[in-house]
Amino acid sequence: MDIPKASVLLFFPLTLALGLVTRNVLLLFGALPMEGYLLDSSNLINGIFVGHAFEIFAALFGIVSYYTFQVYKMILPVSVDDKTNQKIISGQISKVVIIITWLIVTKVWFFGDSLFDRLQEHTGATCQYPEGLQKLIARNDNYSSCERAGGLWTGGFRASGHLFILTTVLGSLAFEWRSDLSVFVKDPSFSRWGLIPTTIVMAFWILMFWVTSIFFHTVIEKVIGVAIALAFLSILYISKACAYVNIN
Numbered sequence: 001m002d003i004p005k006a007s008v009l010l011f012f013p014l015t016l017a018l019g020l021v022t023r024n025v026l027l028l029f030g031a032l033p034m035e036g037y038l039l040d041s042s043n044l045i046n047g048i049f050v051g052h053a054f055e056i057f058a059a060l061f062g063i064v065s066y067y068t069f070q071v072y073k074m075i076l077p078v079s080v081d082d083k084t085n086q087k088i089i090s091g092q093i094s095k096v097v098i099i100i101t102w103l104i105v106t107k108v109w110f111f112g113d114s115l116f117d118r119l120q121e122h123t124g125a126t127c128q129y130p131e132g133l134q135k136l137i138a139r140n141d142n143y144s145s146c147e148r149a150g151g152l153w154t155g156g157f158r159a160s161g162h163l164f165i166l167t168t169v170l171g172s173l174a175f176e177w178r179s180d181l182s183v184f185v186k187d188p189s190f191s192r193w194g195l196i197p198t199t200i201v202m203a204f205w206i207l208m209f210w211v212t213s214i215f216f217h218t219v220i221e222k223v224i225g226v227a228i229a230l231a232f233l234s235i236l237y238i239s240k241a242c243a244y245v246n247i248n
Helices: 005-028 044-049 053-075 082-107 115-121 143-148 161-177 188-215 219-237 240-245
Strands: 126-128 134-136 152-154
Touching: 005 161, 005 188, 005 219, 044 053, 044 188, 053 082, 053 161, 053 188, 082 115, 082 161, 082 219, 115 143, 143 152, 161 188, 161 219, 219 240
Parallel strands: none
Antiparallel strands: 126 134, 126 152
16 A cells, blocks of 8 residues: 555645634634633643654654564565665664754754744744733844743744644654555554554644644644645655655
8 A cells, every 4th residue: 555645745735724614614603612622732632742742753753663674674585685774774764863853943943043933033023021011022032032031922923833843743654654554554563562552643643733723823824834844744755855765
């Protein structure tokens, strides 16, 4: 079973479109909830599956990589040389390092504020301080200093970090699975230790993607968040620029 690469990429804009349609239908009937468990950013599901998405993704990528290596040992000739083994292993390690580094640079840290935070800073974000005073961005006033002061960072263009992260981790795992899933499922140990936990986590990630697409951010902020992630996935898994790290 070989899932087309285009299908992996199309899943995200189609799911986003479904979320936007759902939002408009709820608005039409005056039934769009303004509060609820999933709408609270501090809920347990969000805290675990998005708050620790990097760590969970790295663990799942490791599991899938292990079984990928086992699959290639089965389907390649018995006399597979060490160079082929090293290529498979180094390719998987290179990919997970590239993906995690990209997520950190864009959403956590890039010699100070992340790229997403810098985008918001340079498009007019302001810090709402506890005492109610609003201070325009100055040279030393940024997301990090605002957060340390207990302020609320508002304004500017805020691309959806949730959709960006979820598209990246879901898409990466889907690309890893797409060629070898039919072989994976024949292995009882993979079904137990790989398929079941990965499917559960991905289901929660898809749920969070759908909730975000309905209730949070403007349309353009959601589209840009997904688009940036899809561009990255296309470069890593489809373009010839990164062909050296892909074995399927």
